[in-house]
Amino acid sequence: MTTRLFCYHCTNQDNSMNHQNFSLLTSRFLLPTLRLRSVQALSLLAVLLTSCQSATPTADPNAIMTRAVQTAFAALQQNKATATPSPASTPASTPTSASLTPPALPPTFTTNTLSPMVTPHTYISDSCQYIKDQWTSTNAAPGTIVFAIMFHSIEKGTAQVSDSKNVSDKDFQAMMNSLHDEGFTAINTQQLADFLYRNISIPARSVVLIQDDRHQAQNFIDHFLPYYKKWGWPVVTGWISAFGGSDPYLQENVSLSNQGWVDYQAHGVVHNIPMSDGSTDEYITGELQGSITNIQKYFNKTPIAIIWPGGGFGVRPVQFARKFGYQLGFTINPRGPMMFDWIPLADKTDPQNPLYIPEGPAHDPLMTLPRYWPSQVVAALDGIRQMGNAAAAYAQQNKAAELQYYNIMCAAKDGPIQ
Numbered sequence: 219m220t221t222r223l224f225c226y227h228c229t230n231q232d233n234s235m236n237h238q239n240f241s242l243l244t245s246r247f248l249l250p251t252l253r254l255r256s257v258q259a260l261s262l263l264a265v266l267l268t269s270c271q272s273a274t275p276t277a278d279p280n281a282i283m284t285r286a287v288q289t290a291f292a293a294l295q296q297n298k299a300t301a302t303p304s305p306a307s308t309p310a311s312t313p314t315s316a317s318l319t320p321p322a323l324p325p326t327f328t329t330n331t332l333s334p335m336v337t338p339h340t341y342i343s344d345s346c347q348y349i350k351d352q353w354t355s356t357n358a359a360p361g362t363i364v365f366a367i368m369f370h371s372i373e374k375g376t377a378q379v380s381d382s383k384n385v386s387d388k389d390f391q392a393m394m395n396s397l398h399d400e401g402f403t404a405i406n407t408q409q410l411a412d413f414l415y416r417n418i419s420i421p422a423r424s425v426v427l428i429q430d431d432r433h434q435a436q437n438f439i440d441h442f443l444p445y446y447k448k449w450g451w452p453v454v455t456g457w458i459s460a461f462g463g464s465d466p467y468l469q470e471n472v473s474l475s476n477q478g479w480v481d482y483q484a485h486g487v488v489h490n491i492p493m494s495d496g497s498t499d500e501y502i503t504g505e506l507q508g509s510i511t512n513i514q515k516y517f518n519k520t521p522i523a524i525i526w527p528g529g530g531f532g533v534r535p536v537q538f539a540r541k542f543g544y545q546l547g548f549t550i551n552p553r554g555p556m557m558f559d560w561i562p563l564a565d566k567t568d569p570q571n572p573l574y575i576p577e578g579p580a581h582d583p584l585m586t587l588p589r590y591w592p593s594q595v596v597a598a599l600d601g602i603r604q605m606g607n608a609a610a611a612y613a614q615q616n617k618a619a620e621l622q623y624y625n626i627m628c629a630a631k632d633g634p635i636q
């Protein structure tokens with residue numbers, strides 16, 4: 219069960235695929251064929267599209283997408299796996315002589331705490347670069363782990379939320395305190411990108427708080443500002459560019475952006491119709507380039523992340539996102555936490571969670587990053603920490619072999635590891 223295809227050093231596979239659009243970082247885990255999505259996933263798409271067909275760019279994007287995301291939420295099943303994570307494979311043996319034959323590199327860390335259909339996907343094709351970034355002493359320590367949380371609305375003064383995808387402010391505060399008590403620190407999208415691409419140091423237990431959709435400034439002031447003041451925690455928000463310069467919430471949001479603790483990223487223009495492989499080039503371009511153009515114009519920044527509206531993405535939307543310069547993409551799929559060169563994703567529809575679009579066929583893990591629902595977070599924290607600890611132990615176990623490989627195969631061209 220643990221013999222995976224995704225040995226992250228199997229570079230022979232990479233050479234067979236054409237990934238020139240993905241710059242230096244390409245998926246080292248490649249599916250042999252593009253698999254059809256299940257009927258269920260297509261059904262979700264149909265629901266999403268049907269619910270939005272009458273929408274126009276001038277309709278309220280928040281209200282309409284609420285229903286689409288609600289549909290996905292209805293199928294949410296808590297991941298009850300609590301078993302202790304463990305490395306699934308034995309490490310490669312360490313050669314005893316300093317021959318010029320490099321040791322075999324170990325398979326990617328995995329864990330039995332992921333959903334059965336979910337496997338870690340790697341994305342760095344150059345083993346030398348991976349090893350150098352992994353073991354550079356000033357970079358993030360092995361086992362550094364981060365996860366993303368998506369928020370829709372945080373409801374004030376209610377014990378029982380009116381909409382099950384929302385969270386009450388009481389539960390939100392409890393969740394934030396749990397994160398802090400368990401040693402997590404919030405980071406922004408640039409920190410996440412630097413970590414995922416180059417293993418630049420972030421706190422060993424990190425979290426990305428993502429508030430979807432347009433909100434008034436008061437939302438951030440009420441719910442997130444106290445944690446920025448106490449702990450310096452930023453919040454990320456997916457901005458819908460539907461109303462351009464006439465958005466009544468624009469100026470107050472620009473003001474927050476200028477303050478630096480709310481990180482505005484892209485969340486579409488029409489937003490109400492999720493992107494998919496059935497979308498036209500014009501529609502995908504409008505959503506992705508349109509978001510960049512609007513955020514550049516009004517916020518004076520260039521977004522690096524697309525928070526896929528309605529959780530909808532596909533091979534073409536991902537390729538377009540790369541073309542326009544996006545570095546990260548977030549789904550609504552709660553697959554697990556993330557580590558350097560390690561993103562848990564599904565290659566096929568998970569029968570336990572049939573509404574989540576499988577990410578594997580898009581072949582670009584960084585553009586299909588998972589996010590947790592707020593209701594899952596507190597119960598998941600201990601498992602996430604344990605996963606980081608197990609990955610750290612596994613990395614230490616393999617360090618000598620990786621460094622030996624580097625010295626034989628990489629050092630002459632890539633220089634010593636500092």
Ligand SMILES: [Zn+2]
Pocket residue numbers: 283430431485489527528
């Ligand atoms: Zn949305």
